[in-house]
Amino acid sequence: MITDSAIYVDGKRTEASDLKGTRHACAERGGFAWVELVEPDDEELASVAGEFGLPETAVRDAVKAHLRPRVDRYGETLLVVLRTARYLDQEERVEFGEIHIFLGRDFIVTVRHGEASSLEGVRRDLEGHEGFLGKGTGAVLWAVIDRVVDGYDPVIDGLENDVEEIEEQVFGADADVSRRIYELSREVLEFRRAAQPLARVLEHLSAESQSADRE
Secondary structure (H helix, E strand, O other): OEEEEEEEEOOEEEEOOOOOOHHHHHHHHOOEEEEEEEOOOHHHHHHHHHHHOOOHHHHHHHOOOOOOOEEEEEOOEEEEEEEEEEEEOOOOEEEEEEEEEEEEOOEEEEEEEOHHHOOOOHHHHHHOOHHHHOOOHHHHHHHHHHHHHHOHHHHHHHHHHHHHHHHHHHHOOOOOHHHHHHHHHHHHHHHHHHHOOHHHHHHHHHHHHHHHHHO
């Protein structure tokens, strides 16, 4: 479903009365739109795709999660896929999510999958800095990436703590240690798959930004 939608002109929020016509309103006002969706169905995503001319191939992928972090360009539209993660203290496990970001000069669409993909507070924080939002859709993209990367730190701390606990259990001959080692190894592997490709994503985005500046 669409959880929030607004148009920003000179860094200031103006409400979008209806999804249909949002891009036309951006052209009239000289701003950009930011639409957030959480686990949308085919119909919801199709309506957003139609409004902003999102590439059909990328939209099909965005309906479901389980993609690796990557950057793809479709004409004037950039697609960025990020894997998110959060550590659940009580359950002592890592929960993963995913964010698909469609970026154009006058729009940014974020599609979130899973509880771990929460962007709570990001929009509010940005709306408190009109100068930052005034830089356009690229500023929103980098703010979202920054939130995802910040979310990795507690995961690393949690995994390190789990490793220490397992080491103690090994020497204490705990009968459940084999199961915990297996589960932890799976989490570490999944986290590496989520975080490691991000370096290539950032390199690609940096190259895109430099190319745009030259133009």
